[in-house]
Amino acid sequence: MSTPDSTLPTDAQPTFRDLGLPAPLQSAVDDLGFTTPSPIQAEAVPALLAGRDITGVAQTGTGKTAAFGLPLLAALDADADVSRGHVQALVLAPTRELAMQVAEAVESFATHLPGVQVLPVYGGAPYQPQQRALRDGVHVVVGTPGRVMDHLDRGALHLDTVKFLVLDEADEMLRMGFAEDVETIFGQAPAERQVALFSATMPPAIRQVADTHLTDPVQIAVSRQSSTVTTVEQTYAVVPFRHKVGSLVRVLATSDADATIVFTRTRAAAEEVGVALVERGVSAATISGDVAQKEREKIVERLRSGALDVLVATDVAARGLDVDRIGLVVNFDLPREAEAYVHRIGRTGRAGRTGKALSFVTPHERGKLKHIERTIRTRLVEAEIPSPRDVSAHRARTILSTVPTRLEAGRLDLYTQLLTEHLTPGEDGTTPDPTQVAAALLALAVGDDGPQHLAAQAEHEKERAEVKGGRTRETKRAERSDRDGDRTRRHPRADRDGDRPRGIRRAAEGTRYRVAVGHAHGAQPRGIVGALTNEGGLRGADIGKIDIFGSFSLVDITKPLDDAAMNKIGRANVAGRQLRIAPDKGAPQARAPRSERRPAHTA
Ligand code: ADP
Ligand code: MG
Numbered sequence: 117m118s119t120p121d122s123t124l125p126t127d128a129q130p131t132f133r134d135l136g137l138p139a140p141l142q143s144a145v146d147d148l149g150f151t152t153p154s155p156i157q158a159e160a161v162p163a164l165l166a167g168r169d170i171t172g173v174a175q176t177g178t179g180k181t182a183a184f185g186l187p188l189l190a191a192l193d194a195d196a197d198v199s200r201g202h203v204q205a206l207v208l209a210p211t212r213e214l215a216m217q218v219a220e221a222v223e224s225f226a227t228h229l230p231g232v233q234v235l236p237v238y239g240g241a242p243y244q245p246q247q248r249a250l251r252d253g254v255h256v257v258v259g260t261p262g263r264v265m266d267h268l269d270r271g272a273l274h275l276d277t278v279k280f281l282v283l284d285e286a287d288e289m290l291r292m293g294f295a296e297d298v299e300t301i302f303g304q305a306p307a308e309r310q311v312a313l314f315s316a317t318m319p320p321a322i323r324q325v326a327d328t329h330l331t332d333p334v335q336i337a338v339s340r341q342s343s344t345v346t347t348v349e350q351t352y353a354v355v356p357f358r359h360k361v362g363s364l365v366r367v368l369a370t371s372d373a374d375a376t377i378v379f380t381r382t383r384a385a386a387e388e389v390g391v392a393l394v395e396r397g398v399s400a401a402t403i404s405g406d407v408a409q410k411e412r413e414k415i416v417e418r419l420r421s422g423a424l425d426v427l428v429a430t431d432v433a434a435r436g437l438d439v440d441r442i443g444l445v446v447n448f449d450l451p452r453e454a455e456a457y458v459h460r461i462g463r464t465g466r467a468g469r470t471g472k473a474l475s476f477v478t479p480h481e482r483g484k485l486k487h488i489e490r491t492i493r494t495r496l497v498e499a500e501i502p503s504p505r506d507v508s509a510h511r512a513r514t515i516l517s518t519v520p521t522r523l524e525a526g527r528l529d530l531y532t533q534l535l536t537e538h539l540t541p542g543e544d545g546t547t548p549d550p551t552q553v554a555a556a557l558l559a560l561a562v563g564d565d566g567p568q569h570l571a572a573q574a575e576h577e578k579e580r581a582e583v584k585g586g587r588t589r590e591t592k593r594a595e596r597s598d599r600d601g602d603r604t605r606r607h608p609r610a611d612r613d614g615d616r617p618r619g620i621r622r623a624a625e626g627t628r629y630r631v632a633v634g635h636a637h638g639a640q641p642r643g644i645v646g647a648l649t650n651e652g653g654l655r656g657a658d659i660g661k662i663d664i665f666g667s668f669s670l671v672d673i674t675k676p677l678d679d680a681a682m683n684k685i686g687r688a689n690v691a692g693r694q695l696r697i698a699p700d701k702g703a704p705q706a707r708a709p710r711s712e713r714r715p716a717h718t719a
Contacts, residue, residue, distance in 0.1 A: 140228035154179035199253035212238035261297035262636020347465035351499035373443025400426035447475035454491035511562035626674030651688035
């Protein structure tokens with residue numbers, strides 16, 4: 117396969133036909149209605165068809181799947197024997213959901229390549245059907261590193277015939293602790309394979325993977341401006357920590373967005389905010405890493421169908437979430453990294469729609485906001501937090517806008533009669549004014565009882581004046597408690613890798629340990645606790661929070677463990693694997709970059 121030899125006029129927009137795709141793939145592109153390749157496709161497809169390795173730095177929604185999926189299919193040898201797990205192409209994706217999405221897309225590109233089989237493999241699903249499919253023969257496997265490793269270990273999958281290897285969302289894959297698995301997988305593939313590596317960011321760890329495993333790659337970067345960011349209206353509001361939930365409720369109550377995602381920094385905060393919203397009558401659900409895949413898919417489906425309007429999520433949990441209905445992203449907490457900010461707001465403004473993003477910034481986080489603005493080269497516009505009065509006005513307008521339809525529907529005799537009775541002179545001889553009566557009805561309908569509502573409005577105005585005026589003693593004290601007391605008290609155990617010094621991460625109580633079993637191995641909290649108590653002589657009370665990730669888990673243990681205890685526990689088996697317990701130092705990629713770790717006011 118070679119690059120197209122047609123010479124384009126330089127000012128012409130390239131079309132897919134200019135990229136030199138084989139006819140069956142061009143037909144699939146036509147079927148999908150793709151006419152103009154996205155920038156990353158325009159660069160990656162010819163390079164990959166020419167047999168080059170590539171690195172692609174691009175945000176979500178830039179069309180990466182077709183950029184590697186089409187050339188990957190072009191590289192297949194349809195006549196080769198692929199049975200017994202001797203696949204020709206392997207795509208690694210960080211999560212089950214992404215693996216499924218990519219497999220589905222690659223399948224849609226392969227509709228005119230009869231006989232080409234694409235198989236998604238991921239943890240949390242039974243092995244047998246995947247093993248059977250591999251034995252019968254598939255050309256392309258799209259999988260999470262954990263499950264791919266398991267199939268390799270079981271001899272169900274072989275990489276010695278792989279011609280094309282893709283790492284999709286490589287930064288996320290390393291962040292989730294798959295670095296070792298990725299190394300092993302590269303090690304098992306033949307030396308002359310072609311590699312495409314995609315990542316939203318290019319930190320040193322990813323650069324190193326590229327330097328080690330790619331051959332003279334064509335480096336492609338799609339500028340951030342040309343991706344989703346420009347279609348999103350970005351705003352911020354200064355909100356002291358203790359006003360965040362109330363502010364969020366009013367923002368949601370006045371929003372015209374079909375659906376909203378609220379981002380928090382920690383799982384604990386996600387859960388708290390989710391509960392607080394439901395208590396206030398908002399149709400909201402929470403997804404964090406703790407939510408089982410099945411449950412997560414159900415929630416995402418409800419969001420997509422409109423059965424759910426608000427999703428509260430952590431960064432990792434919302435990865436790959438692609439729901440067109442999302443018109444608003446609220447950063448309840450500012451993300452630690454500017455990159456995460458870009459990912460978050462990329463959840464809206466999808467499929468050619470415009471979206472809005474609102475970030476809550478506590479008074480002492482203004483420096484952090486500046487840092488984000490500098491990194492994304494965009495100024496955020498300050499927005500007003502809606503007041504109780506704004507909320508009532510919004511609700512009243514919504515109700516009034518439905519009045520014509522209700523009038524149209526008729527059958528109002530019952531109410532007309534009651535109103536006529538009500539509007540006759542009372543004992544004191546006065547008749548209520550119809551407009552006043554309608555106003556009272558409207559007030560009741562929006563839940564405005566009068567005095568209390570007025571008090572809430574006055575309170576809100578006072579609070580906003582304090583925030584705006586800035587430096588009163590009261591706000592300073594509030595800021596201090598935001599920074600220290602309040603946050604740690606409200607989110608115990610939460611800020612896992614927050615503003616702590618490098619090195620071993622401390623749990624709220626005790627030390628955080630890393631064990632070598634995770635979701636990919638079918639680990640359950642129960643099993644981990646069992647091993648720790650049986651083999652390690654710990655009591656249940658010594659064990660705090662357990663976070664299970666793809667290939668590992670983090671466990672808070674309050675009792676100090678000496679080397680002997682660690683050795684003993686390390687050899688214990690959970691889900692058929694040794695625990696290999698060690699104090700958690702945090703994956704290097706999981707840490708914020710150095711600049712982010714300075715106190716906010718110097719950033
Ligand atoms: P990424 O992996 O970069 O986040 P995807 O590959 O998932 O992006 O593509 C995002 C969306 O854009 C998908 O719905 C895809 O079908 C669509 N898409 C991709 N390329 C094109 C194109 N050239 N023309 C029109 N739509 C496209
Ligand atoms: Mg993608």
